[in-house]
Amino acid sequence: MGRKYLARKTLHALATLAFVLAFNFFLFRVMPGDPVRLLARGAATHMTPQRIAEIEHEQGLDRPLPQQFVVYAKNTLTGQFGISFVTNESVTSVIGRAIWPTVLLVGSATLISTFFGLWAGIKGAWGRGSLFDTTSLFGSLVLYSAPEGWLGMILLIIFVGTFHWFPAGQMSSNTGQTGIANVLDVLSHLFLPCMTLVLGYIGEYTIIMRSSLLEVMGEDFVMTARAKGVPDRLVRRSHAVPNALLPTLTLVFYSFGFILGGSVIVEAVYSWPGLGQLTYRAIQDLDYNVIQAVFLLFSLAVIAFNLAADITYGYLDPRVREA
Amino acid sequence: MQTLDPTPSEPPVLVEEPADLVPPKSPRRIGWARRRRALSAFWKTYRRSRMGMVGLVMMILFILLAVFGPLFVPARNVSVAFATGKPFQPPSLQWPLGTDNFGRSVLSLIVVGSRISLIVGFAATVVTMVLGAGIGIASGFYGGKTDTLLNALTNWFLVIPWIALAIVMASILGPTLLNIILIIGITSWAGTARLVRAQALTVKERPYVERARALGGGDVHTIAHHILPNVMPVIFANTVLTVALSILAETTLSLLGLGDPNSISWGGIINEAFQAGALSAGYWWWIIPPGVMIVLVVLAFTMCGYALDEIINPRLRER
Amino acid sequence: MSVLSVRDLSVEYRTTGGDVPAVRGVDLEVDRGEVLGLAGESGCGKSTIAGAILRLLPAKTKITGRIELDGNDILELTPGKLRAVRWTAGSIVFQGAMHAMNPVQRIGEQIMEPILVHGQSGEREARMRAGTLLEQVGLPTRRLDDYPHELSGGQKQRIMIAMALACSPSLIVADEPTTALDVMVQAQVLQLLRTLQHDLGLALLFITHDLSVLVEVADRLAIMYAGKVVEQGGAEAVFHSPAHPYTKALAAAFPAIGDMRFRGRPSGLGGDPPDPQQIPTGCPFHPRCAEVIPACSSVVPELWTAGPARLAACVHVSGAPALEGVSR
């Protein structure tokens, strides 16, 4: 791949990161409601005015803005996000604990929904107007219209409340089992939240892939391939799909931020001990240090994912690769 | 629609005149006469889309429900203090969709909630469109440094996960209806801006824009007469889709407990049910119906938007 | 012996705005080693014929008549047989080379594809053949590993020609192969086609709106107007002494430099080609014709003899039957 392209995209990601850092800083300091009041609103129940003043000093909130920014940047870049007002633990360790469950949940949901979404999109577009196409398109639209949190509740009511097929929440049954038994236990806890996210996003991926493939199918080179006597199955595999996949994959990568966002409410519904639930609790308790840290982390993840998308794109598309 | 004049030395002449197309006296009124015709032609195309028509009918029903429905709901049915029902009643003849923890009728809550859900959807869309279309057109049309700056801003807002930003802003600004509308608008304009910018860029490259410049038209003239009319269809289809997204966004915020606690919305009803432990207690009537309403209204707007998009973007049309 | 024989071909597109007759009863014949030029303006149906020969038109299109390509009755073939005939019996050089190539596949693979699909040889020989083909069209073999975006417009069109030659088809249909190219490059590609045709003894159906291009390449010409062939004959003869008034007008649009008859007086037809859904009665050309007589609006002309080896669909030609009110 062109080094220039890679350098440009990396620079772009870094610039976005810088913007997010600055944005985060100003959001909490310059927007209406000064941080002291915000802190007080969130922590008033736990803290004396003296303690608030202490925290204010610890956070450097009594210093001038530019100086605050330097401190903020230094802390952020070294991974220090202060303490959680609720548990009095350091935010870093709270997040450190919650990060892996979310990676597991969001990762598996992304893979599954992408795979099946693309499959359904390809099958639908290729047989445009067929029964499969109309049902999958309608189903996709319905799923696309459903809020993930509510979808999670429905699955919970059906599969846990009515059929008792799956455990109700958490990540494991905490019975201390190990090995395969533990893996199976985690999987059975993972199944419903993961399915919720898959159902929430698969419709969008199906629609994107379908329209992208329909567009490519009208291109002249597909006609050329048919004129050459290439069988339909090969036309699809070596001409139509590779070209339709390029824009689709980018869009799928870009929509990672949404699936990550969706995990917040789904984790809350299923008490999945990840970043989402952490965020949900932090919102209820107005635990600003946690909210701020999660905001940064989510942004970082999305920026990294977008960079990955650009690099993948650059690798797959010769027009970019050899530029 | 036209036949040709038989004498070859004379330039071609349209012989057949459409019956309903007698030129009006004032040329200024001509444009409007034609626009009406263009609109009816558009309606003819739209009517052929089954999906679009189903969506449109559903959409109109929901709007009627939101406008007139609450007028028929007695105030005490949705009042915490004066609710007449017993708490947690399953559906019955008296309470078709059961009651909530205060004994309020869930059906009445849903009817009243439709208004807030749609108001938030439409108002947030207005914010999104003003920001998105304005920034998109400015970015695409002016190009150069303006574009570099606005485009970078757009890309940044595209990358920041909207939910994280919405959570941060909602917890700072506090959960009022106006704030929620602003937050949804501010977190979702970037997609519109990117779309509009792309369209403005292609329109800007069209020779008719160059022709307008060659005629001596300035920026204001060019934007008003050439860019805007040709970007408008894209904005229009996007607006309809954005209403759907805004209603979904309001639901998500409500489910996170960031909704306005003083007004009843569908998302808010589900959130209250969730907080009150309706899931483990099995009060399904309190959770499923408001969600179904959300799915249907979002589906209605999405279907309309999808049908509009297919008409406006002929690439996807049947070949 | 003819490689391609088209008999009474009619094509109607089904669109949301109603049926559109694009081709209305066309007969064509291309012999081995012969170049037939098919000329006409946009919408006259010439590209539709190209699509019909390999049955590449949209599935719903209504096609009647008979197309015989290299002994195969194209319109009656099963899908499997049709695939086997495509590219081996007849291949196409498409109009826009820019879009006719898969942007994410290497040139080599795209040239090899038909050879491999039709099982004509193994991977290695196919690659060798692709290299040879590239040299034949005047490009170095190393271009095999390039992607389409790395080539100029002229080079892309050369690749398309190489691709069309891949399976040594009996007939090549060249659909506006030089239209999108710059003047100089256009002349280069034409020269290449002419050389290849001569050296390989190709049968070529050359479709274009530019009559002057055909005069240099084609042996015979067929001129189309409103879905029908209106004049047919030897290329030189048709261009220099056109029998049909439409051909006369077309030929006049390509002036000879130095010819004082053209100097300072551009000439052309009034009016525009007809809407295929509203073709005028009688001779479809009569509303624009400079030699129109009253009978033209009612008599539907057929291809009558207009001289040695010449046919023209006009009431004024010598072979036209005596018609009431027609004076010559």
Added chain:
Amino acid sequence: MSDPQPEPDVAELGVPVVEVEDLEVNFKGRVGFFAGLLGRKGFDAKAVDGVSITLYEGEVLALAGESGCGKTTTARAIMGLLIPDAGTIRYRGEPLARSRRGLRGYRKQVQMVFQDPTAALNPRQTIYEIVAEALRIHGVPGGPDAKTEEQLVARALSRAGLRPPERFYLLYPHELSGGQRQRVVIAGALVVDPAVIVADEPVSNLDASVRGEILALLMKLREGSRISILIVTHDLGLAWTVADRVAVMYLGRVVEVGPAEEVLQRPKHPYTKALLNVVPEAGGTERPILQGEPPDPTRIPKGCRFHPRCPVVASGRAERLGILNRCVSEDLALEEIAPGHDVACYLKGLGEEP
């Protein structure tokens, strides 16, 4: 056929309307946002590099050449659509203002006809609105015999051959044929009574049978009102039909200019000859065709820009004549070799036909 028109007398070219002197237009190479911040610059493409041409009152001047030779860029600079990097453009002796405001008056005098009439018409405007657009920008001229907007639009449409004009008012461009659309473009230009029309490949997107009509219309315009016309074209056959004078461009420079009969029948520059060789002609005679493609305007060869492709250089004749050295290294300018006929080639003094 009647007698050929009298050839324009070169000594009486008349009043210059538009004079272009040493025009230079560069296209900045594109660099990314960050590369730009880091101070990186792209390669500049010299699209037009020192062009001087004059358009006289009432004449048709054809500007010919391959795509990328700078002919369209020159036309756009004359229209004031882009700001030249160097050189001057004078309209009736007055240098062109660079400001938007200053250009307004000029743009009433100089109007443009575009290559693709379909693209040049806003699909959402009616024909009436399209033709009236210039009037709405510049205002309807007042005066003792002032006409209303509608009268002016009707007159422009009729002059462009769209008669009766009222029938076209309500139509949208997509309801017209290609030829009619180009007439609408022309009507939109005529409505402000311009003195100059710049036509960029006005017929290359039209069907062959309607081309002649459009060209005839353009030529008719100068009879009544002495409009000067600059036609940009790649088609020398077209130049032969309509142009009084022809200027041939190669890689940003004019290499030969003169009366059409001179340039097209007795070309002096090897490039003009090569261009004439590719005009398809009956007979299919084996003429030498210039090989290769025009070089990239970011890397302009030294000396005569045509020398890498020049058949005179390639055949060794330039060397035998002892001009090769100058061909490959010395920059050269147009020189008059016959009255009104200028050529930029070292061969000209040697009086030999290649």
